[in-house]
Amino acid sequence: MLKGKKFILGISGGIAAYKCAALTRLLVKEGAEVQVIMTKLAKEFITPLTMATLSKRPILVDFFNPENGDWNSHVDSGLWADAMIVAPATANTMGKMANGVADNLLITTYLSARCPVFVAPTMDLDMYQHPSTRRNMDTLRSYGNHLIEPNAGELASGLIGKGRMAEPEEIVAALKHFFNQDNRPQLKGRKILVSAGPTHEKIDPVRFIGNYSSGKMGYAIAEELARRGAEVTLVSGPTTLSADHPNIKRIDVTSAKEMLNACEKEFEQVDGAIMSAAVADYTPVSPANEKMKRTSNELSIHLEATVDIAAALGTKKMAGQVLVGFALETHDAVQNANKKLIKKNLDFIVLNSLADEGAGFNSDTNKITIIDKDNKLKEFALKSKKEVACDIIDELAIYFK
Template identity: 40%
Template sequence: MTRSKTKVQGKRILLIVGGGIAAYKALELVRRLKEGGASVRVILTKGGAEFVTPLSFSVLSEEKTFTDLFDLKEEAEIGHIRLSREADHVVVAPATADLLAKMATGTASDLASTVLLATDKRVLVAPAMNVRMWQHPATRRNVTTLRADGIHFVGPDEGEMACGEFGPGRMAEPEAIVSAIARLLSEKQKGPLTGRHVLITSGPTHEPLDPVRYIANRSSGKQGHALARAALALGARVTLVSGPVNLPNIRGVNAVKVETAQEMLDAVLDALPADIALCAAAVADWRASAEAAQKLKKERGADVSLSLAQNPDILATIAIPGPQRPELVIGFAAETRNVVDHARAKRRAKGADWIVANDVSAATGIMGGDRTQVHLVTGAGVEDWPAMSKDEMAARLLARAAESLSSVRSAAE
């Protein structure tokens, strides 16, 4: 354990315990991870609870043990998403044939399988099952699929089983699982954007009128932050320039917090060069020509006139051809009418490569919500994407962006 301690020290491990006699070994796994300095949260499946109690894991982990997808309090806080995103690494031990099948087919029928479908972290599985089940063609197909999906395996070991048979199917020993976790945590995760710098703007800007009031909009920053998570998951170095939002920082992302459009432009220019720029912020078009030094007072019967000036155009500025221009510049267009026509015009006027456009009319619920429906406008035409979560849209868009950069590089070579 001493050698692995520094590699799991301070890491957050989410352990999913499947059903089977090997579930008792998961208690020892929790103990060893805690000794190594890791924090451990446990999801105990219904089958796993037939062999080990939730209380046993709670005592060892010093955390609540999670069992139910339909826990009212947890799911009011989107528990299955929170659990998957707050971990540094997800481990399934024991991973039964049933759990492997659910993972391979994308089934989400309980808390464990739903978390596995929602996670953006690397997953390590320690299979444990009867030798005939491990050797069955269906299990072999599932394992092949999971390996292709990037799932990591430790074991199974070969030996005598509780059922009396002998062969491969025994869960790897806790010490071997801890070593596998430490090894994966020490490896830099590679993806199609590894070595690339992705620059993202997010949220609104606040343009002060006086020390109390400001001009702003209803942007929540959820889409921009989803883009940052997606870029990070693909291996990119990510700079997120964000206006005032009520969202937590993203671990591993360089966050630059600003308030005004001018501050956002300055931060963006300071962050260049970048390979991809995604201008998802809803920047205020105007600011006060002169900010009042004192609070503007309301006087009975008197109207107040405001003199406004245009803010700098961040998207158009970074899209100007030159050595600092990112290879791929993507703008966002939040519209309430003639969405595609306005997006086409914006792409031409700003010099952007792509525009992601959507209808943010109040009836859509997109502004400030968790779902979106977009049109991707490129030089080749318009793609109408179906409704999906903002995280799903971000992952799809960044995958397309990575593919586009790869194609450009291949053509140049």
């Protein structure tokens, strides 16, 4: 699977640099080519001679060779590679990557790379939890980088917590998973309905009831379906996102009622539907036609329940159609998701919990559990929403075999 692939391994100055010897050996054993780029501090943790012996290539550290003036082109390296792996990625290196501080060959190569980039963080637990580190990791994810989560355990400081760089075998597995995407189940000829984003329930011409949904999960699902050949109808609530794939037909709606009408109309013509939108549960009974003025210190708005769209489609589901729902929970997550699965006549449900850091609304990542009718649970690690979309579509494809 990795045979013939070309990897840049960027090693920064952390104690976990010793793991890069095993990582390089595993990649070479898979038939891959590995070009190692080290920061100057990384040389204090593992020698260039070790890495050169294992990779069978000269190690790059400086922009040029001071002995003969040969230039180590970060542009050429960035174009050469099929993927770049930054491991270990220290807090310092991730800060530079997130903010474009191009003061060494590793960072300039990263900024020049046109290939996918995988980042394996490593640091002590308090550094890992620091707001600046979390922000930098979120920024790197937003750039499209793939973060390979560190493990929890005993750290170099002697403390116990999260911050151990993923094991070489885990990093290789992540690379195999990524490069195996072209071999994933295809859905050419299938017609799939996807709902995404929030709904806005009008209070008056300038105010509404809504939620924090960005639509990122639904759009990632629509794009992955389209990439695999499906014809996608995307019913989208208000969002700033765009879907430019030619296989995606987008229908814009605002309210829960409009989304219900659009989904019911389209559902008759599709093979399956994934209801990932965050639809408002309640809507004002009598929205005002003009802006409401402040007349007192209190205001009561009479609300009525909206129609549960997934449940409505569940009553109309025909043989052969597949219906997928979402559950965002704060407590008793699995139990509540199971109830929704049965009540709405779903084939499987995607559960995410606000208790999981990095999951939920307006984030570039998600952590899900897929539950099917047989109560089988598939739990997944925290991933980018694009990667989560792949996992969901893999599950969907099982029903079309």
